[in-house]
Each structure stands twice: as C-alpha cells, then as structure tokens.
Amino acid sequence: MEIRVLNYFLTVAREKTISKAAMALHLSQPTLSKQLKELKEELGVQLFIRGNRKIVITEEGNYLVNRGKEILSLIENTTSNIQSNELIIGEITVGDGETRAFEFISSHFTQLQSKFPEIKINLYSGHADDVLDKIDKGLLDFRLVIDPVEKQKYDYIRLSSVDNWGILVNNENLLATKKIIIPKDISGFPLLLSNQSLVNNQFAEWLGKSIDSVNVIGTYNLLFNASLLVKQNTASAVCIDGIIETKHTNLTFVPFSPSLTSAVNIIWKKNQIFSNASKAFLQLITSH
Incomplete structure (x- = not known):
C-alpha cells in the first residue's frame, strides 16, 4: 500500500x-x-x-x-527528525500519566526548549496499556509511568518523587471528616477504582483482603471524569493526591494509612533510535 x-x-x-x-x-x-x-x-x-x-x-x-x-x-x-540531522530541532513525543511528577518532564523540556527553541513536544494521555503499545510501536519516545507497571523490557529512570494514594471524597461524605483513611473506614461506601489491574492489586494489598469485599460501583481511566461523579456525591474515588485541585471546590482528598505510595518512572524502548531532539532530552533528564 x-x-x-x-x-x-x-x-x-x-x-x-x-x-x-x-x-x-x-x-x-x-x-x-x-x-x-x-x-x-x-x-x-x-x-x-x-x-x-x-x-x-x-x-x-x-x-x-x-x-x-x-x-x-x-x-x-x-521525516522531520531525519531532515534536522545537523541541528537540535524536531519533535519529542511523550506519553504522560496523571501524576504531579509530570512537572519533571515539563521543567526539563522548558530548559531544553529555551536552548533549542525549534524543538516541539507532543503529549499523549491515555490508558497505560494503550500508551505502552505506542512505545512498543515507536509512536512515542518516552512514557511517564506510575508503579506498579512491567518495566523489564524497557530502559528507564526512577524519579526521586513518589505519588501518594488516598481517596477523593465529596465534602458532604462522612469520610471527608477524617484526617486519614484506614481500610475499615471505606467499608460500604461506593467507590470508583482505576481500571488498571496492577494498581488494583496494590490497593488490595493495602486493604488486606480482596477488592470484592468493598463496594466498587465503577472504574475510571482518567481521574477528571471520575471527579465529576465525586462532586455529585455518587461515589468516592481511590486516586493519587494532587491530580484534582480541591481548593475552592466541594472535594477533599484524604490520604491512606498506612501510607500507600507509588514510584514514578520515565521509560523508553530498549535500543530505541532517537532523533537529535529526543537524544538531547534523554541526555538532559539522565544528567540530573
């Protein structure tokens, strides 16, 4: 064809x-x-x-x-990256998850772009499996992933920051009055969970029992839409802190206890042939 x-x-x-x-x-x-x-x-x-x-x-x-x-x-x-062989110009494609650690990507791209203003960045947000598939096919250069995720077949660096898990609740919910959430607190409350199986396995370990023991009424891919259901007090969402801005809203984030944290990594395909722009970006992020 x-x-x-x-x-x-x-x-x-x-x-x-x-x-x-x-x-x-x-x-x-x-x-x-x-x-x-x-x-x-x-x-x-x-x-x-x-x-x-x-x-x-x-x-x-x-x-x-x-x-x-x-x-x-x-x-x-x-074509763009090949034609720019002698110059640090071209495009960097990054798959990003919902995490405040994306500030690491944004700050380093800003540094690089200030030095090489013709570099462009393309961001792709989506389900982890979908984004990893695009990494495998060479459609993305880098991916920001939140543990747990299978990383063995990729090169990666682990960032120093971690994400903290808890529950996003409506202020009218009884859970909003608590400073921390322990496993028994959420019994009977309708919940929304991430649709990533590895994440839910981690949540089950924190619960100390099967997810079937709690009242899960649905799942979400990206947290924003789930937060709209939380605003209606339809359910509460198990999620990462800092993704949804709760200030001046009817939402509250309450952390888990014992704490549940996830490491954040930047991954890329092993033996990936990078453009000059992506090489420069990789050199920058691995030098810190």
Missing part, C-alpha cells in the same frame, strides 16, 4: 464524499475513484459504501483510518 494512496483514502474518509476529496487533493474524480478501487482490491476488503449523499466507512475502513493516521504521523515525525 502506497503512502500516497493511504492519504487519498484518509482524505475521502474526512470529506465524506469522493467529489470533495478530489477537490481537496486536486485530482479528478475518475482518477481518485480508480486509486480507491485498486486499494480495495489490494486489501481485499470493502473500505466504504457509497450512499446517496455521502460515503459510509465500514468497520475495516475505520480500522484503516485509525492506523493510517498513526502511520502518517510516524512518517511525518521521522
């Missing part, structure tokens, strides 16, 4: 009609239709169905749209 033809298909998927896509690509409609027909024959699947007014992307077509965007993004970044 040629990159040029992949771009044709993505344009059609975006514009929803062959005519509009042809105009955007500066091609004739017959030429574009011929290219799309050849792509369909090459892949052996139906990528879209022509409707009366617009096309409808098939399931296979949507898969190609998502993968195609990743492919073109990787090519664009690679």
Whole structure:
C-alpha cells in the first residue's frame, strides 16, 4: 500500500464524499475513484459504501483510518527528525500519566526548549496499556509511568518523587471528616477504582483482603471524569493526591494509612533510535 494512496483514502474518509476529496487533493474524480478501487482490491476488503449523499466507512475502513493516521504521523515525525540531522530541532513525543511528577518532564523540556527553541513536544494521555503499545510501536519516545507497571523490557529512570494514594471524597461524605483513611473506614461506601489491574492489586494489598469485599460501583481511566461523579456525591474515588485541585471546590482528598505510595518512572524502548531532539532530552533528564 502506497503512502500516497493511504492519504487519498484518509482524505475521502474526512470529506465524506469522493467529489470533495478530489477537490481537496486536486485530482479528478475518475482518477481518485480508480486509486480507491485498486486499494480495495489490494486489501481485499470493502473500505466504504457509497450512499446517496455521502460515503459510509465500514468497520475495516475505520480500522484503516485509525492506523493510517498513526502511520502518517510516524512518517511525518521521522521525516522531520531525519531532515534536522545537523541541528537540535524536531519533535519529542511523550506519553504522560496523571501524576504531579509530570512537572519533571515539563521543567526539563522548558530548559531544553529555551536552548533549542525549534524543538516541539507532543503529549499523549491515555490508558497505560494503550500508551505502552505506542512505545512498543515507536509512536512515542518516552512514557511517564506510575508503579506498579512491567518495566523489564524497557530502559528507564526512577524519579526521586513518589505519588501518594488516598481517596477523593465529596465534602458532604462522612469520610471527608477524617484526617486519614484506614481500610475499615471505606467499608460500604461506593467507590470508583482505576481500571488498571496492577494498581488494583496494590490497593488490595493495602486493604488486606480482596477488592470484592468493598463496594466498587465503577472504574475510571482518567481521574477528571471520575471527579465529576465525586462532586455529585455518587461515589468516592481511590486516586493519587494532587491530580484534582480541591481548593475552592466541594472535594477533599484524604490520604491512606498506612501510607500507600507509588514510584514514578520515565521509560523508553530498549535500543530505541532517537532523533537529535529526543537524544538531547534523554541526555538532559539522565544528567540530573
């Protein structure tokens, strides 16, 4: 599959009609239709169905749209970084989790960018497994991860800061009156947990019993949306301190006792071939 033809298909998927896509690509409609027909024959699947007014992307077509965007993004970044071989310019791609330790990334990037102002940073936030998959595929240079996480197949540095776990509660909740939360305190209260299994294993160890013994009514990926349910006093969220600003809100964070902490690491793919920009960033963060 040629990159040029992949771009044709993505344009059609975006514009929803062959005519509009042809105009955007500066091609004739017959030429574009011929290219799309050849792509369909090459892949052996139906990528879209022509409707009366617009096309409808098939399931296979949507898969190609998502993968195609990743492919073109990787090519664009690679081309930019190759062309900047003699200069410290280009892009650094970082997957970030919800942690105040991201200040380490931001402060070091600011230092680097002040010295090399043409360096750019692309941030990607998402589920840990999804972000690790992008590291494995070379779509991200670095990833900020919170233990526990499998790090054996990556190179990494552990940051000096740690994240502290506790519970985010509505101020009207009885738990908001406590200075600390011990395992028996949360019995019966509706809870939201992270949907990462390794994190929940750590929480179960703190509880000293199975998670099934507490009232879990749901899970969350990123904490912000979960905090909206906490604001409604629908549930309380087991989470890391400092992610949600509680000042001047109806929310309170109460830490666990005994304390439950997680180390924070920056990881990257072993034997990764970095751009000059990423090399400079790696050199900076490993020198501290």
